[in-house]
Amino acid sequence: MLPFMNITKALADESRIRILMALHQSGELCVCHLIDLLELAPSTVSKHLFLLKNARLVVARKDGRWVHYRLNDRKSAPQTVVDALAWVARSITDDSVVEADRQRLDHLLTAPLKAGCGS
Amino acid sequence: MLPFMNITKALADESRIRILMALHQSGELCVCHLIDLLELAPSTVSKHLFLLKNARLVVARKDGRWVHYRLNDRKSAPQTVVDALAWVARSITDDSVVEADRQRLDHLLTAPLKAGCGS
C-alpha cells in the first residue's frame, strides 16, 4: 500500500504533473531547465523531484554538475508506475497549461544561453 | 487540468483508496457500512465520499434514508476516470489492509444487524 500511496501522493500536485509532462515530451531534462519552466525556487523543484523519484516515477542521471531527470521506463519501473505514467500522459492530452509549458520549453531548449547542461 | 487534479487528489488518501476498493469488491455500499468499515466519524466518511463523487470516481444513489455509493461505470464516467479506477484495482491486488477490509466487509454485510439499508 505504501508504494502505491507514494505514487498517488506524488501525482496529487500540479507542479509535479507539469514536470512529468515536460519529461514525457522532452525525454530528459536537467533541473535547471525545470526551474526555468516552473518558475519556482531551486529548492522547491528539487523537493518535487525527490518525491517523484521516491515514487519511482522518474530516475536521475548525474552528469558533472548537472542532474538529468527522465521518466522511469518499462524495463526498470514497477508495472504500477508504468501504468500510472501511461494514465497521466493519456489523460492530459490537450491541457492549456501543459501546452504552454511545451512551447515555453521549446524556447528554453533552443536558447543559446544555459546550454551548458547539454540540453 | 482541474478535473484531472481532482482525481489525483482524491486518490491521494488511504481511506479513500480503501473506499474505492470496498466498492470494487461489493459493487455498492451505503454510507453506514463504510463508516463501520473504516471506523471513522460519519462526517469524515461523508467528506471522503464528497471528494470521490466530485472527482466522478463514484456515484450516489439515494434510497430512502440511505445513500448507496458505487464506482462510476464505463457508460457515464469520463475515460480518465475509467482508466484511473482500472489502474487502482490493478495496482492493489494483494494488499494486507485491503484484504483485511474485504474479510471485515463480508462479516458486516452478512450480519443480521444493520440490514436496514438493503444490503
Next chain:
DNA sequence: CTCATATTTCGCCATTTAACGAATTATAGG
C-alpha cells in the same frame, strides 16, 4: 406531528505539505 435514524454541512483543531531562503555539498574551471 413527533421522534429516531442516516447523511451532510459547518466550524474548529492537528497534521501535512508546498513554498521560500540560507546553508551545505559536489563539481568544473581558473
Next chain:
DNA sequence: CCTATAATTCGTTAAATGGCGAAATATGAG
C-alpha cells in the same frame, strides 16, 4: 587552492487537508 555554479538539505512559514463533534437536513416510523 579558490571561485563559481548546480543541486540538495534544512529550517521556517503559510496554506491545504484529514479528523472530529455539533448542528442542520432529510426521510421513515409511530
